[in-house]
Amino acid sequence: MSAGRSAEGAVATRIGAPAASHRDPTTHLLRLFLTVADELHFGRAAARLYITQSALSRQVRTLEQHLGVALFERDSRTVSLTPAGRDLLPRCRAAVEAMAQVRHAAASHRRRVGGQLVLGAIGAEASMPYAHAVLTELRGRHPDITVTVRSLGFAAQFRSVICGEVDAAFLWPPLPTGLQGLALSTERRVVCLSADDPLARSSRRSPLRLARLARHPVADVPAGVPRVWWDGWAVNPRPDGTGVRPGPVVDDIEAMLHTVARGQAIAFVPAAFRRLYPRPGVSYADVSDLPPVTAVLAWSPARRDLPVVAGLRQVAHDVVHAHAPASTGGPGRAR
Structure with missing residues (x-):
């Protein structure tokens, strides 16, 4: 032994x-x-x-x-x-x-008793006009609810909602199975690319088309993010059926912009990024055949009937319908 x-x-x-x-x-x-x-x-x-x-x-x-x-x-x-x-x-x-x-x-009971509502947001979604309209109406209708907004990375955006780390979140679809959501607004998308890319200069004369971006890798996301989500954002496959080459993995907006500025990848983002994320070395260009993006308020079915979440859902529903029909950059129709 x-x-x-x-x-x-x-x-x-x-x-x-x-x-x-x-x-x-x-x-x-x-x-x-x-x-x-x-x-x-x-x-x-x-x-x-x-x-x-x-x-x-x-x-x-x-x-x-x-x-x-x-x-x-x-x-x-x-x-x-x-x-x-x-x-x-x-x-x-x-x-x-x-x-x-x-x-x-x-934790759910602590937030419920204290009137706490924890909201997550991907990128600057909580600052967008439609989110601002929802939060303003929520504050006026339910002044005793205290709202905390947390910035979410790509890997955490869905997990945080499913696990109850946040009560709801302003996200970009497609949502994975197990989450529910309300469409808030539809907005054009643009391509984010290095300012040194020749296409950044040519796009000043006329919009690009997806075919001209076929050889550019698209910034990838961590393994925990559903692949269907990246496919939607990368427009993979392209309209002609060709696949998209993934670029370096990034976990948040700033890492994505840094990767783009270094010329390692491109990214397709809401047009509001031009105003919200001006960065040295980064350029934004219109793409005529790029599908738009729909912003979504998402929640877990397990939390939908909590008083703070139910109040938020009702407010969001009312704001969406009050602003119908949809207009770019503002609340749109429910979907």
Whole structure:
């Protein structure tokens, strides 16, 4: 028997104490167990958790003592789950997920009691005329609701709404399955490209067409973003059926503009970017056959009937219909 196995036997002896001495493990300890179970390597798991390997080992042993069973077989080269570890793994995962749901539910009640409405926004959507109209009407109709606006990156835009980190958000479609929304306005799109690109100069004489941009990569988004969303924004495939080449991955508007300014990619954006995001090294050009964009107020079905969200939805619905028919840059008809 190796020294590692002997040490493990000593641990097993300690954890085989009478049941009365066992304590309920914390959620933190369960998360550590799940991370080690995912990696089956204490070094890699410690790196993921930003703690030392020795500290991780001590805390895992503490968890084993609380539970009264060994979770891992360790030696100098390998780590594997014991039969008890394999059996407890899905139960621990479910417990951690359940505790996350408890926290989200508690956060929902805190906001509801305090009249807090947390709104997310992609880019400068919260500053657009249609969003301003909704928020102004909300403030006049419900003065006791306190609104906080959070800027969302591409990776977080849908996850934040689905997980309840924000109550609703001003986003760009298409929305993934699991979210509901109300169309607020339709606006032209333009191409954002490097000021040094020859097409930036030629576009001053006449609008471009998508065919002239066929060889330009389009700024990509992180893997967690639904691919159908990027396809819609990149116009992939193009009208002639050709695919679009992804450029560097960016997670927010500023990173996208930086990538464009360096000539590494282009991006298709709402025409309002000309006013909202003037940047050195970046140019905006009209594209005659580029589809428009529809701004959307999105929410999760799980939160739609919370008082603050229901109030926001009703206000948005009323503002949209009050401004129908749609006009570029202002509230449009519901969709």
